[in-house]
Amino acid sequence: MRWSWRIGKLAGINVYMHATFLLLILFILVAYWTEGHSLSLALSGVLFVLVIFGCIVLHELGHALTARRYGIQTRDIVLLPIGGVARLERMPEDPRQELRVALAGPAVNVLIAGALFLLLALLGRAPGWKEMEDVRWVGGNFLTKLMVTNLWLVGFNVLPAFPMDGGRVLRALLATRMEYTRATQAAAHVGQAMAFLFGLIGIILHDPFLLFIALFVWMGASDEAAMVQMRTSLGGIPVQRVMLTDFRTLTADDSLSSAVDHILAGWQQDFPVVFGDHVLGVLTREDLLRTLAQEGSNVPVRDAMRRDVPAVDSHDMLEKAVATLRGSNCRSIPVQHSGRLVGMLTLEHVGEFIMIQSALRQAHRAAHAHNSP
Numbered sequence: 001m002r003w004s005w006r007i008g009k010l011a012g013i014n015v016y017m018h019a020t021f022l023l024l025i026l027f028i029l030v031a032y033w034t035e036g037h038s039l040s041l042a043l044s045g046v047l048f049v050l051v052i053f054g055c056i057v058l059h060e061l062g063h064a065l066t067a068r069r070y071g072i073q074t075r076d077i078v079l080l081p082i083g084g085v086a087r088l089e090r091m092p093e094d095p096r097q098e099l100r101v102a103l104a105g106p107a108v109n110v111l112i113a114g115a116l117f118l119l120l121a122l123l124g125r126a127p128g129w130k131e132m133e134d135v136r137w138v139g140g141n142f143l144t145k146l147m148v149t150n151l152w153l154v155g156f157n158v159l160p161a162f163p164m165d166g167g168r169v170l171r172a173l174l175a176t177r178m179e180y181t182r183a184t185q186a187a188a189h190v191g192q193a194m195a196f197l198f199g200l201i202g203i204i205l206h207d208p209f210l211l212f213i214a215l216f217v218w219m220g221a222s223d224e225a226a227m228v229q230m231r232t233s234l235g236g237i238p239v240q241r242v243m244l245t246d247f248r249t250l251t252a253d254d255s256l257s258s259a260v261d262h263i264l265a266g267w268q269q270d271f272p273v274v275f276g277d278h279v280l281g282v283l284t285r286e287d288l289l290r291t292l293a294q295e296g297s298n299v300p301v302r303d304a305m306r307r308d309v310p311a312v313d314s315h316d317m318l319e320k321a322v323a324t325l326r327g328s329n330c331r332s333i334p335v336q337h338s339g340r341l342v343g344m345l346t347l348e349h350v351g352e353f354i355m356i357q358s359a360l361r362q363a364h365r366a367a368h369a370h371n372s373p
């Protein structure tokens with residue numbers, strides 16, 4: 001992430017701090033200074049915020065380490081003024097695993113709050129409800145403030161709305177009963193309804209903080225819905241609409257020099273090797289170059305081609321075909337229909353198709369914006 005500094009490494013995961021985080025520290029310093037005009041008070045305010053963010057890092061570590069149990073790595077943890085983000089490589093596909101990963105974060109704050117309560121009780125200063133409700137941000141007992149803030153973090157994070165953990169919990173629960181994309185859409189709708197409610201209450205109570213949360217939740221919900229829309233649109237398109245139909249083929253008996261001729265004559269990098277309409281394998285550019293360097297150009301294609309290449313059907317949906325393509329470690333794979341080679345599916349082409357689709361969608365949205373009063 002740009003504008004971030006690495007501040008350390010925990011359990012093998014780099015922790016970054018975003019530049020805007022400094023603005024928060026500055027804000028706290030100024031707010032405390034105007035309240036008490038005392039430097040020690042202002043510094044204790046900053047210390048409190050830093051300790052809170054320590055708790056947030058532990059919260060993110062809860063997500064990251066639970067995900068690691070399911071073989072999912074975390075790219076990094078970034079601290080923003082609004083909280084932390086653990087950037088997981090991917091989300092678990094099993095809803096029960098996603099549920100555990102989502103719940104692990106708030107669970108850490110519950111543990112911290114519980115430990116602080118025990119500590120306060122041991123010190124003979126266990127706070128009652130009244131004291132927890134009236135907690136003062138300037139001054140007051142440090143440990144009590146810390147405990148109450150951790151409980152706040154739990155409450156905020158379990159709100160059933162994206163991008164909060166509660167949104168993922170809701171999606172995971174729905175996904176055990178319905179299809180994943182529909183579950184996401186339903187959870188996103190709940191999130192938007194909540195954002196609307198927050199916004200309304202914020203306006204009635206003249207509370208800018210609630211308005212800010214409403215905006216944040218609304219954006220999170222629409223982001224998640226848009227991502228699902230994208231996946232759904234990939235899923236609804238058959239391979240034949242995106243596959244390459246203008247390409248060269250080789251036979252197993254061709255020499256590598258004819259593949260070289262094809263490469264020099266055009267832009268194609270990988271060639272299906274065929275016997276009639278039947279696909280025997282694929283000659284990739286890498287394999288071609290390696291064999292050329294080792295054995296020269298008179299070698300037949302059969303000695304250099306890959307045979308373990310999966311094929312997809314032209315009537316398959318793109319989402320499934322792209323997963324096959326990604327899993328194959330090839331740039332392109334042959335597309336067949338009833339046993340005959342009918343096209344090639346390449347990662348570059350799929351990427352271009354997605355770009356064109358999203359450009360068209362933007363144009364569509366812009367047209368709508370122009371039409372609305």
Ligand SMILES: [Zn+2]
Pocket residue numbers: 059060063105106157165
């Ligand atoms: Zn979380």
